[in-house]
Structure formats: structure tokens, C-alpha cells
Amino acid sequence: MILLKASHLHKSYQEKGRQFTAVRDVSLEVKAGEVLAFLGPNGAGKTTTIKMIAGLIYPDGGWVRIGDRDPHRDSKALRLLGAVLEGNRNVYWRLSPQENLEYFGVLRGLAPKVARQRARALLERFHLLDKQNTRVDHLSRGMQQKLAIAVALIHQPQLLLLDEPTLGLDVEATEDIKRLVREIAQEGCGIILTTHQLAIAEELSDRVAIINQGEIVAEEPTSELIRQFSGQSYHIELETPLDPQRQGQLVALGVECLTAQTLRVLQAESLYPVLEILKPLALMRVEKEQASLTDIFLKLVRENRNV
Numbered sequence: 001m002i003l004l005k006a007s008h009l010h011k012s013y014q015e016k017g018r019q020f021t022a023v024r025d026v027s028l029e030v031k032a033g034e035v036l037a038f039l040g041p042n043g044a045g046k047t048t049t050i051k052m053i054a055g056l057i058y059p060d061g062g063w064v065r066i067g068d069r070d071p072h073r074d075s076k077a078l079r080l081l082g083a084v085l086e087g088n089r090n091v092y093w094r095l096s097p098q099e100n101l102e103y104f105g106v107l108r109g110l111a112p113k114v115a116r117q118r119a120r121a122l123l124e125r126f127h128l129l130d131k132q133n134t135r136v137d138h139l140s141r142g143m144q145q146k147l148a149i150a151v152a153l154i155h156q157p158q159l160l161l162l163d164e165p166t167l168g169l170d171v172e173a174t175e176d177i178k179r180l181v182r183e184i185a186q187e188g189c190g191i192i193l194t195t196h197q198l199a200i201a202e203e204l205s206d207r208v209a210i211i212n213q214g215e216i217v218a219e220e221p222t223s224e225l226i227r228q229f230s231g232q233s234y235h236i237e238l239e240t241p242l243d244p245q246r247q248g249q250l251v252a253l254g255v256e257c258l259t260a261q262t263l264r265v266l267q268a269e270s271l272y273p274v275l276e277i278l279k280p281l282a283l284m285r286v287e288k289e290q291a292s293l294t295d296i297f298l299k300l301v302r303e304n305r306n307v
């Protein structure tokens with residue numbers, strides 16, 4: 001089921017009397033249970049796009065539908081949406097987690113009793129029960145971030161917009177947020193994740209959209225994008241150094257001997273002949289070379305800059 005459809009979005013700003021296009025012809029879709037990583041360098045147009053999706057900025061062109069509703073015309077569309085944008089500014093710092101959750105629950109149309117029940121369930125799930133009555137500005141950054149996400153979920157939205165949810169968090173808090181993002185998606189919520197932490201985007205996303213200078217330059221399932229950009233090479237690591245005779249045979253097959261114990265097989269079809277030559281030496285590792293999302297991102301953004 002498609003939860004979000006953004007079609008041919010366009011947005012220009014006035015800059016020093018001149019028109020500047022921040023977002024050009026951007027189309028995105030998010031399905032139920034899917035995590036879309038929306039990536040791009042600084043100033044690429046991510047926030048502008050997200051704000052158009054969230055109904056906060058009116059597009060100059062194009063349209064947005066959240067579950068068939070237009071967030072710019074129909075406030076019911078916003079009931080389907082939860083958002084943590086620009087850090088954790090969606091919570092009140094002088095209130096406690098419990099008070100924040102109840103307040104925003106009622107604001108989103110829940111009966112006070114339901115808001116209280118959901119607040120408790122979310123505090124439990126986000127491991128914040130022991131801090132339920134502590135003022136938010138006395139919580140750690142990781143706890144504040146978890147609360148920000150919990151607040152965005154209080155009305156059980158179908159689509160969640162998460163902007164840099166792990167920025168500045170330590171390893172444990174980051175793992176905690178990653179686990180929650182996975183769980184929320186598994187329960188059927190569609191998630192748009194914007195982040196500059198590409199390793200996290202690679203781990204969490206089902207699909208990736210990369211925006212550069214206001215335009216989408218790639219939009220693919222994450223695994224497909226990685227497959228497309230990965231080469232045919234294999235890395236082989238041996239437990240002991242190679243003897244000169246085998247080394248000679250391997251070089252004749254076009255294998256690169258990177259060190260006495262590590263080889264690079266450039267053509268996939270050479271892999272088994274190489275393994276035959278190596279027999280019965282003990283192998284530490286045989287691994288296909290894979291591009292990371294960081295490699296792909298840099299390549300696409302640099303290519304685009306040079307056009």
C-alpha cells in the first residue's frame with residue numbers, strides 16, 4: 001500500500017532579488033512498512049522537500065498525497081503523519097516525558113484517558129518509564145531523541161518523517177534508535193529517514209533516494225543500488241604467505257597479489273580456477289567487493305557536480 005506520493009515537486013526561493021530553485025521536479029513514494037533513506041549533501045533540498053510533504057511549505061508546482069489526502073488542503077492528512085524535524089524541537093523542555101506525550105496526544109485529538117494510556121505504553125517501549133516525571137531538559141540527548149520519536153507516534157501515524165534521528169548520539173543510544181526505527185517499520189509504518197550518517201542509512205533503509213542540487217539523481221532499492229555499483233572482484237585472504245610457484249600461476253591468471261597473503265581476483269569467472277590453485281592452503285576470507293552507500297553517494301554527487 002502506498003502511503004505517500006509526492007509528484008513533481010518544485011520550489012523556488014527569492015535570493016538577492018533573483019529566483020533560486022531549491023527543489024526541481026522531485027517525485028517520491030513510500031509504501032507501508034518501508035524505510036526510505038532520503039540523502040543529499042548540505043543544501044541539496046532535503047528539508048525543503050520534507051517540509052512540502054509535511055504541509056509546512058507550499059510547493060510552487062507538483063502535489064503531495066498522504067493516504068490519498070492533500071496535506072495542504074485537508075488537515076486529516078496530517079493525522080496520518082508524525083514528524084521529528086530539526087532535532088528534537090517537537091517536545092517541551094520544561095515538561096516531563098509523560099506530560100509531553102499526554103499534551104501532544106490530546107492536541108492530536110485523543111481523549112485524555114487514551115492519551116495517558118498510550119503515553120505509558122510508549123514510555124515503556126522506549127525504556128523511558130523511570131524518567132517519566134523528569135523534566136526533558138534534564139534528560140540525556142539520547143533520551144530526548146527517543147522521546148521526540150515517541151511524541152511523533154502518539155497518534156499512531158502511518159507515515160513518519162525522521163530528520164537525523166541519531167545525530168550526536170553515543171553508540172548505545174544509536175543502536176536503540178535503530179532498533180526502534182526497524183520495529184516501527186515492521187509494524188507497517190512508512191518512514192522517510194534523512195541523515196548524513198550513510199552507514200546508518202545503508203543499514204536501515206529498504207530504498208534510497210539521493211537528491212543533489214534540488215534534483216533526484218538516484219532512486220532505487222538499497223540492495224539494488226549497491227549491487228549496481230559493486231564490481232565483479234573478489235578479495236581472498238590466506239592464513240599463510242603464498243609460495244612463489246603459486247604466485248606465478250595466479251599472476252598469469254590476471255590476479256593481483258596485494259600482499260603475500262591477500263589477493264584480488266578481478267573477474268568473477270576466475271574465482272574457481274584461483275581457488276583450485278590455492279588448494280589446500282587455509283583461507284581466512286573470500287569476499288566479494290561491495291560498494292558502500294558512502295562510495296555510491298560520493299560518486300553520484302561528484303559526477304553531478306562536474307556536469
Ligand SMILES: Nc1ncnc2c1ncn2[C@@H]1O[C@H](COP(=O)(O)OP(=O)(O)OP(=O)(O)O)[C@@H](O)[C@H]1O
Nearest residue numbers: 013014015022040041042043044045046047048049
Ligand atoms: N526560506 C528560505 N529562503 C531562501 N532560501 C532557502 C530557504 N530555505 C532553504 N533555502 C535554500 O534552499 C536550498 C535547499 O535547502 P534545504 O534546507 O532544503 O537543504 P538540505 O538538503 O536540507 O540541507 P542540509 O543537509 O544542510 O540541511 C539551500 O540552498 C538553501 O539555502
